[in-house]
Amino acid sequence: MRRLAVVHGIVTADTQLTPFSRDVPVVMEKPDNSPSSSSRQGSEHASIAVGHAGEHAVKQKARHEFDGWAQTYDRSIVQHVLFQPAYRMLMEELYRWRRDDPRPFDLLDIGCGTGTWTAMVAGSPLPSRMVIGLDYSEKMCHVAHDKAKAIHQGAPVFLKGDAEHLPFADASFDVITCSHSFHHYPHQAEAIRGMRRILRPGGRLMLIDGFRDNTIGWFVFDVLIATGESTPEAKVNHLPWSTMRQYFIEAGLRDIRQKKTNIWAPIFLTVGVVP
Numbered sequence: 001m002r003r004l005a006v007v008h009g010i011v012t013a014d015t016q017l018t019p020f021s022r023d024v025p026v027v028m029e030k031p032d033n034s035p036s037s038s039s040r041q042g043s044e045h046a047s048i049a050v051g052h053a054g055e056h057a058v059k060q061k062a063r064h065e066f067d068g069w070a071q072t073y074d075r076s077i078v079q080h081v082l083f084q085p086a087y088r089m090l091m092e093e094l095y096r097w098r099r100d101d102p103r104p105f106d107l108l109d110i111g112c113g114t115g116t117w118t119a120m121v122a123g124s125p126l127p128s129r130m131v132i133g134l135d136y137s138e139k140m141c142h143v144a145h146d147k148a149k150a151i152h153q154g155a156p157v158f159l160k161g162d163a164e165h166l167p168f169a170d171a172s173f174d175v176i177t178c179s180h181s182f183h184h185y186p187h188q189a190e191a192i193r194g195m196r197r198i199l200r201p202g203g204r205l206m207l208i209d210g211f212r213d214n215t216i217g218w219f220v221f222d223v224l225i226a227t228g229e230s231t232p233e234a235k236v237n238h239l240p241w242s243t244m245r246q247y248f249i250e251a252g253l254r255d256i257r258q259k260k261t262n263i264w265a266p267i268f269l270t271v272g273v274v275p
Contacts (some may be wrong), residue, residue, distance in 0.1 A: 081265045086179040086208045087117050089261060089269045093206055094126065094175070104129035105174035110163045110195070111135060111181025115144025118156035122148070131156040134163065164191050171200045179208040180267075183221075183236045184229075189247045196251040199274045205253060211266035212238045220265055241268060248272040 098105060104127045109118050112133030122131045133156055135141050141158040148155045161167055163178070164187055176195050185191045195205050210221035221238040229236045239247070241258060248256050253272030260268040 081262075082180055082210075082267060083113075083116070085262055086267055086269075087120060089208060089259075089267075090117060090177050090179065090206055091120065091124070093204075093269070093271060094121070097175075097204060098126050102127055106130040106172070107132070107175045107177065108168070108173045108198070109133045110166075110176060110178040111184075112144060112158065113140050113181075115140075115147050115156060115158060117177065117179065118144070118158075119148055119151060122151050122154050122156050128154065132159055133157075134159045134161050134166075136160070136162060164194065166194050166198055168198045170197055171203075172198045173203060174200055175204045175206065177206045180210070182207060182209045183225075183238045188237065188239060189250065192247045192253075193251045196253055196272075196274060201274055203274045205248070205272045205274075206269065207244070207271075208267055208269045209244075210238045211241065211260050211262075211268040213241050214266065216264060217266045244268075244270050 106129055107118075107121055109121075109132070112118055112135045115133050118131050118133040121128050131154070133141070133144055135144070135158065138160045141160050144156070144158045148158075159167075163181065164185055176199060178195070182188065182191070192205070192207075199205060210225065211217045212221040226236055226238070241260075245256055245258060248270060251272075252275070254275050255271075255273040257271045258268055260266055
C-alpha cells in the first residue's frame with residue numbers, strides 16, 4: 001500500500017510518493033502470475049490490444065480537450081448552462097443528507113475540472129474533513145489548486161488520475177460526486193462499480209450527466225455534443241436515464257433516486273446508497 005502525496009498542491013498517483021498528511025491509502029493492484037492467468041492472457045491478447053487502443057484514444061482525446069480548455073474553462077458559457085445547475089443539485093443533496101449530522105465526512109469529486117465544486121464544499125458550513133478532486137487533466141488540477149489557495153484550513157487537494165482506475169482503498173470516502181465527465185468514460189458500468197468499491201457503508205454516489213431522453217436532450221447531447229467531442233476512434237456516450245439506474249443497481253447501490261432539471265440543456269442526477 002502507498003499513500004498519496006501533495007506535490008505543489010496536486011496529488012499524483014503515478015510517481016514516487018511521500019506520505020500524505022491526510023492519510024488517504026492508495027492500493028496498487030498485484031499482477032496475477034498463475035499458469036491459468038498466463039494462458040488466458042495469451043488467448044485474449046489480440047482482443048485486449050484492440051480494446052486498449054480504443055480506450056486510449058478516448059482518454060487521450062478527453063485529456064487533450066480539457067488541457068486546452070483549462071485556462072478559459074471558468075469563463076465558458078457551459079458554466080452557466082450546465083455546470084452551475086449541476087453544482088446546485090449536488091449541494092442541495094449534500095445539505096439534505098448532512099446538514100443535521102455533525103460527523104465529519106470525506107468527499108471525492110471525480111472529473112473535478114478546475115475545482116469549483118470542491119471549493120464550494122470546502123468553504124461551506126458542512127463538516128467536511130477531507131475533500132479531494134480527481135481529474136485526468138493535469139492542467140485542470142493546476143488551475144484548481146490555484147483557485148483553492150484562498151481556502152486555508154481544509155482546502156481541497158487535487159489528484160491527477162483515471163476515473164476508471166481509482167487508486168484508493170476500499171471504503172475510503174463517505175460521498176463521491178461526479179458531474180459532466182461520465183460520458184467520456186469508455187467503461188461506464190465498471191466505473192460505477194469502482195466508485196461503489198471505495199464508498200463506506202451508508203455512503204452516497206451522486207452522479208450528474210446530460211439528459212438525452214427527450215427531443216431537446218437528444219439534440220443537445222447526442223447530436224451537438226457528441227458530434228463536437230467524438231471522433232471515429234473516441235466517442236462520448238450520454239447514458240439513458242434507465243441505463244444509469246440499472247448500472248447503479250448492478251453495482252450494489254440501493255435507495256436509488258433520480259431527478260431532472262433544466263429545459264434547454266436538460267441534466268439529471270442519480271443518487272445511490274451503499275448498504
